[in-house]
Amino acid sequence: MTSPLRKHPEKYKDEFYEEIVRSNFFRSRNLALVLFFLNIFFFLSDLLNYKEGLWHIDVISGYMVLFCFHVILGVFSLVFLILSWVHRLKSEDQKITRWHAFLGTLFSCFIIFTSSCISINDQLLHSQITAFILGSIIIAVNNYMKPIMSITIYAVSWIVFMVGITLLQSNLDVLKGNYLNGILLIVFVWFLSYTLYNMKIQDFINQKTIEQKNREVEEYNNELIEINYRLKESLQALDESQNVIFTLASALESKDTYTRGHSERVANYALQLAQILELSINEQQTVWRAAQLHDIGKIGIPDAILNKPGKLNNYEWEIMRSHPEMGENICSTLSFAKDFLPIIRHHHERFDGTGYPDGLRGEEIPFLARIITIADAIDAITSQRSYRPSRTIDYALEELAKGKGSQFDPTIAQVFIDSFNYA
Known part of the structure; x- marks a missing residue:
C-alpha cells in the first residue's frame, strides 16, 4: 500500500x-x-x-x-x-x-x-x-x-x-x-x-x-486589507477630485449671474427624465454627474464672450462652440468622469446632424447625451439670459415639440412632453 x-x-x-x-x-x-x-x-x-x-x-x-x-x-x-x-x-x-x-x-x-x-x-x-x-x-x-x-x-x-x-x-x-x-x-x-x-x-x-x-x-486577508486601503485612498482621491471639479463648475456659474444654478437645474431635469425612462441607478448617477459638468468647458471661455449681451460674431461663436471639447479635456484626467466624457463632448449635437463639435446624427449621439440636450434646452428657455427674458415651461415644451427629429431625439422629447402634460 x-x-x-x-x-x-x-x-x-x-x-x-x-x-x-x-x-x-x-x-x-x-x-x-x-x-x-x-x-x-x-x-x-x-x-x-x-x-x-x-x-x-x-x-x-x-x-x-x-x-x-x-x-x-x-x-x-x-x-x-x-x-x-x-x-x-x-x-x-x-x-x-x-x-x-x-x-x-x-x-x-x-x-x-x-x-x-x-x-x-x-x-x-x-x-x-x-x-x-x-x-x-x-x-x-x-x-x-x-x-x-x-x-x-x-x-x-x-x-x-x-x-x-x-x-x-x-x-x-x-x-x-x-x-x-x-x-x-x-x-x-x-x-x-x-x-x-x-x-x-x-x-x-x-x-x-x-x-x-x-x-x-x-x-x-492581507490582500483584502491592502485592496481596502487602496480603495479608501482611491475613494478619498475620487471625492477630492469630484469636489474640485464641482467647485470649478460652481466657479464657472459665478462668472455669469444669468446662468447661476443652470447646471444644477439641468441635472435635475436630466435625472427626472432618466427616472421616467426607467434607466438603471448607475445610468441615473452618470447622467446626473454629466449634467452637473456639461458646461465645465466654459471656464476657458473669455468673460467678454460668455457675458456678451448681444449676438456673437462668427469668431466669438467658434470660440463658444469649443466648450464641449474643452470640457472633455478638463475631465479626461479624472477617473470618475471616464464614463461620461462622451456625454460632455456631445451634449450640443443635434438629431439631424447639424450640431457640434462632431456633427453626429440620430443614434450616433450617445443616448444619455440626448437626454442632457433636452434638459439643457428646457432650462435655457425658462431661464433669464442677458439677451432675452425667461420664458414659461409651456413655451419650452412647445419649442421642444417643434424641435423633435431636428434638434432633439423625438422619442425622448415626447416622453418629456408627456410627463409634463400628465402632471
Missing part, C-alpha cells in the same frame, strides 16, 4: 520524519522513566522471592535469570534517561540529530527483545508469554516506526522468541499454544503499528493542509 505522504512535496517528508523522531524521542524518554520506577517494584518482588528461597545467587534458575533481566532493564532505563538528558531537546524548533533518531530506535528494539527474552525465561516459571505481549503492544502504541522497520524488528524478535521457547518448553501442548499466540501477536502488533503510523501520516497531512489554508486565508 502506497504511503499517502508520497503525494506531497519532498519538504513534507522531511518535516514528517523529523516530527516522528522528535515524538519517539520524548515518548521513549517518558516510558523509560516509568519503567525505571516500575523496576523498583520488580526488585522488591525479586527480594521477596529470594527470601522465600525461590532462587540463589550461586544456582542458575528461572527466578535468578528473571532478576538479571530486571537488573539489565533498570540499568538500561537509567542509562537511557541520562543519554536523553544529555541530548535533550531544549526547544520545539531545535534541530533533530542522528542521536535522537538512534535513541528512539534503540529503545524500541531493547524493549521488544528484552520482553521476548523474559517470556522465554517464563517458560521455566509459568509457561506464559505475557511480557512479550505487553512489550510488543507498548512499543507498537508508544513509538511510530516505518512499516519496513517495524516488520523487521517484530520478525527478528519473533524468531528469537520461537527458538527460545522451543529450547526451554518441554510441554508440547503449551509449546503449540505459544507458537500460535506468538504468530497472532506479531501479526496484530505489526498491523497496529502500521495503522497508527499511517494515521500519524494522515494527521500530519491534515495539519499541513490546514496550515497551508490558514496561510492562504491570511494572505488573502
